[in-house]
Amino acid sequence: MPPNGQSVHGGGGGLVSPTAAPAPSSKMDCFLTSVCTPLNLQFIDVAYRVKVERTAGPAKEPPGRISHSGGGGGGLGGVSAAVEERTILKGITGEARPGEVLAVLGPSGSGKSTLLSILGGRLAGRYSGTVLTGGRAPCRAVQRRTGFVAQDDILHPHLTVRETLAFCAMLRLPTSAPTSAKLAAADAVIAELGLGACADTIVGNAFVRGVSGGERKRVSIGHELLVNPSLLVLDEPTSGLDSTAASRLVATLSALARKGRTVVLSVHQPSSRVYRAFDSVLLLSEGSCMYYGPGRDAMDYFASVGFAPGFHVNPADFMLDLANALLRRSTAIARRREAASSSRCSRLTPGSSPPR
Numbered sequence: 437m438p439p440n441g442q443s444v445h446g447g448g449g450g451l452v453s454p455t456a457a458p459a460p461s462s463k464m465d466c467f468l469t470s471v472c473t474p475l476n477l478q479f480i481d482v483a484y485r486v487k488v489e490r491t492a493g494p495a496k497e498p499p500g501r502i503s504h505s506g507g508g509g510g511g512l513g514g515v516s517a518a519v520e521e522r523t524i525l526k527g528i529t530g531e532a533r534p535g536e537v538l539a540v541l542g543p544s545g546s547g548k549s550t551l552l553s554i555l556g557g558r559l560a561g562r563y564s565g566t567v568l569t570g571g572r573a574p575c576r577a578v579q580r581r582t583g584f585v586a587q588d589d590i591l592h593p594h595l596t597v598r599e600t601l602a603f604c605a606m607l608r609l610p611t612s613a614p615t616s617a618k619l620a621a622a623d624a625v626i627a628e629l630g631l632g633a634c635a636d637t638i639v640g641n642a643f644v645r646g647v648s649g650g651e652r653k654r655v656s657i658g659h660e661l662l663v664n665p666s667l668l669v670l671d672e673p674t675s676g677l678d679s680t681a682a683s684r685l686v687a688t689l690s691a692l693a694r695k696g697r698t699v700v701l702s703v704h705q706p707s708s709r710v711y712r713a714f715d716s717v718l719l720l721s722e723g724s725c726m727y728y729g730p731g732r733d734a735m736d737y738f739a740s741v742g743f744a745p746g747f748h749v750n751p752a753d754f755m756l757d758l759a760n761a762l763l764r765r766s767t768a769i770a771r772r773r774e775a776a777s778s779s780r781c782s783r784l785t786p787g788s789s790p791p792r
């Protein structure tokens with residue numbers, strides 16, 4: 437069911453008809469003010485599968501020797517490769533609303549980045565299910581109003597924060613806009629993200645000392661903020677930050693959301709202070725949704741289905757423990773199944789010694 441009972445258009449990647457959000461009154465309005473067009477994001481039954489090659493075969497050659505088998509069973513050294521399908525996301529449904537922060541939580545490998553890539557329009561046409569922005573399939577105009585902050589940023593280490601954002605403004609804002617307006621947009625973003633104190637410090641990297649980790653993340657967010665996005669998608673924006681810096685960053689993102697933006701972020705292990713800033717939470721475990729709803733209701737939900745912690749815990753820690761426990765259980769079951777099927781296979785392989 438689509439959230440809020442809204443009508444669903446299309447499927448198979450969710451591209452139906454191109455429809456833009458209402459245009460700003462003048463071309464530069466959207467870049468120089470903090471007002472943006474609200475954009476509701478819905479995702480319905482989103483699944484993502486990949487084909488993975490699984491190599492199997494004798495591989496009994498002495499080390500350092502390459503055997504050239506002439507076809508049949510294919511591959512080097514008689515190693516055969518079987519292609520199998522792996523489901524990374526299994527029917528994920530939810531909604532992110534303007535003015536709110538939706539956090540995607542889950543253990544490593546649970547599918548957070550994949551889901552965010554889909555919601556950020558980076559895997560268009562490669563997933564099944566439906567993604568709707570403003571009730572319709574995402575179009576180019578919506579993509580232009582979507583900011584995507586990847587986990588690993590690429591910033592020039594020798595430019596200052598101001599130079600970085602000014603350079604980005606020159607590249608990303610319309611060519612018709614005057615240079616002074618672009619520089620003003622960069623300054624507006626510096627002010628909005630609280631980067632004033634380090635505006636003239638170089639960004640730096642592992643070899644050149646520059647701004648702090650938290651400031652660096654803000655610069656990456658500033659890159660996207662320059663186009664005043666209605667939808668801001670951030671993959672692990674708090675990774676590598678201490679809890680104070682993480683909390684400050686999430687407070688900034690929350691403030692950006694309160695101005696009418698839709699903010700979706702993934703986070704690995706938030707502190708309880710950070711968790712409180714999330715309006716909605718989606719908990720993933722092995723590509724399945726374990727919980728989707730208001731962050732403040734998550735503990736009550738898990739208590740209602742028989743999982744209540746015996747003492748006061750950070751809700752995020754508790755939810756990740758549950759997701760990890762599920763992961764360990766299903767991994768153990770998969771291993772047992774695999775062991776059972778390989779024992780059956782070896783019984784069937786001609787010439788193989790019987791299993792002991």
Ligand SMILES: Nc1ncnc2c1ncn2[C@@H]1O[C@H](COP(=O)(O)OP(=O)(O)OP(=O)(O)O)[C@@H](O)[C@H]1O
Pocket residue numbers: 486487488524542543544545546547548549550551704
């Ligand atoms: N194209 C692909 N081919 C094969 N496996 C993939 C592909 N894309 C993702 N995966 C696998 O899907 C799983 C989910 O990956 P994803 O990066 O979304 O997880 P994550 O929750 O963001 O992890 P982390 O917190 O460690 O970044 C991982 O096991 C990953 O190896």
